[in-house]
Amino acid sequence: MDQFREDYVEDAKDLINSLEQALLQLESSPDNPELIEEVFRIMHTLKGTAAMFGFDVISELTHELETIYDMIRNGELALSTEIVNITLDSSDLLKDLLESEDNPELIQRVQIAHEKIHKITNGTVKEDNTQDVLIFGEEKQEDAQPTYYILFKPDNDIFLSGNNPFFQLEDLTALGETKVVTHFSEVPDLEEIDPELCYTFWEIYITTKESIKAIEDVFLFVQARCLLKIHQLSEANLLNDSQFLHAVESDEFLLESPTEEAVEAHVAYINQFLNTLEPTVEDAVIETPQQEVVIKNVAPKEAPKRKEISGIKSVKIATNKLDNLMNLVSELVITQARLNLYTEQNNTPELLEISENIEKISRQLRDSTFDLCLIPIDEIVVQFKRLVRDLAHELNKEIEFITLGTQTALDKTIIERITDPIMHLLRNSLDHGIELPEEREAKGKNKQGKITLDAYYSGTYVHIKISDDGKGIDKNKIKAKAIEKGLIAHDAVLTDKETYDLIFLPGFSTAKEVTGVSGRGVGMDVVKRKIAEIRGDVLVESELDKGTSFTIKLPLTLSIIDGLLVKVGDTYFIIPLSFIEKCHEIEAKKIQSVFNNSIVLDGEKIPFFNLREQFTILNEAPEVQQLITVNYEGTKVGFVVDTVVDEYQAVLKPLGKMYQDLDIISGGTILGDGTVALVIDTGKAIEHFTKNLTQA
Incomplete structure (x- = not known):
């Protein structure tokens, strides 16, 4: 179970990262229904899996956040900056809660988050006894209890994808009153059963106040791995009718062939049956076309053979396994060198052929292993977008942040060590580079500043260029400060590169004020040193009132x-x-x-x-x-x-x-x-x- 919890934590971190990405996009396009739906789906997934693995605090918090975005997608609430801020703050809290839910400080932060969410939802949601239910945009009475028919037939290999269909059944029962009919007609003989495959399918009758959209959401993450059909049978609660329940439990209502055509015919048969019920129920039944329907008994299929898994494009691999693989490949390359030397010393044609083949294979294995260890820069870009957004608000600056070439990939070790230097360079661009809106307008610039992060390949190196259209770097000020600090002689003649390199000296800063963001002269030297530690370099280009660019040059791999x-x-x-x-x-x-x-x-x-x-x-x-x-x-x-x-x-x-x-x-x-x-x-x-x- 510990391994499953660890897997959940890793998956949850990925989901939270996707959540922040979607939120930042949503803030720019608040009316985009697809983004709202994506945020809701992520919340729904986090909530369900958190409860499954005992993260109750996370489950409760994400449930309340999910409620907000459910209201937004239903048109009951408008997206606002306040909601985005609360959600982003909550995403930070969720990351911390993944490490520990018992920390008193975190519990206090959770309580504050709950209070903020309640202020939003309480102002828009009525008490349960007066709440209207909206279905397909039409107002329904609070006691409206439609009945739906659902066929849920999971693919045989659904377990292998990490899904458990029982969770969908459990979520359905939480929506309302249900009658579940389990089918075992496709279960093979005992000696032919594969314990990793699913042979069962279900027919579910559910009466609920929830919309058909809420029912569909239960199956959100298994849609690609099942046959799913949902039909509304009635505006009334059929599960309270004894005649209907008796029919459901009879053999006549059993669906023996779970195909799309058979389901459509089966639903038509059910509707035809409903028209024969007593008037007390008939009045509430949806009108259906009158047609003769013949339901044929279909013999059970042969026991299904184990199906090859198709469509899986990627698998998750623990980083320690990749590190181990890279170490083994490195040892193989060293051993290959020893074999080559031995082959030269012992001039045997057969040994030479073997050595050449092994060298070819080891080189291909090396390249394939490199590819496995390469991670696109896109994996860390959301952190930069979040930093720019939050810092721009703090500094009262308007910023357009553009990212290019984010599919450019680097060794995962380099990715891990380059994040902090990039964050510092972005802070400098925001604090020192981009001017305040009124200052930019006075210079004839657009009041919205622009920061661009561009990544691209250059030979066996990757360049990451961070540029802004701000005030630029004043070379005269740099020289004056360097002379004042005794770093260069008064009459020193420096190239532009030598001048800009001065800003990377320890303690060097031209900032007049020390702020919470920068200006203490601590950081740029660390940026240079950390980049040098991974065999990289950083180049500076700047022009007064035009902007500045920092280009980080990095090797593809360190191994x-x-x-x-x-x-x-x-x-x-x-x-x-x-x-x-x-x-x-x-x-x-x-x-x-x-x-x-x-x-x-x-x-x-x-x-x-x-x-x-x-x-x-x-x-x-x-x-x-x-x-x-x-x-x-x-x-x-x-x-x-x-x-x-x-x-x-x-x-x-x-x-x-x-x-x-x-x-x-x-x-x-x-x-x-x-x-x-x-x-x-x-x-x-x-x-x-x-x-x-x-x-x-």
């Missing part, structure tokens, strides 16, 4: 990369293949004789860095070396190495706390013979080497 294995002296390095342009063979004496570390290759002047010099590797260089050109911000830069060994799948491993500040190295990987090769972050390395060269 395994395709690289080029090179050697300098006795040390192995790996350069990611995604950055490599070309490899050139060049004489060592030619490299040593060039001026200003630049060389002409293929008619193009290429600046380069000799890794032997940069890493102080002292043994003598070979007569012929390799110059590998890589792409860096649209230009070509070279790395000089002794030897290019081969392409290599590198399983990235952390180097430990002693090397955590060495950002030019992404990590290490274990080669087939147990040797460690260092993975170079080409961008960081070029920046670091350039800085050292300038200082020298």
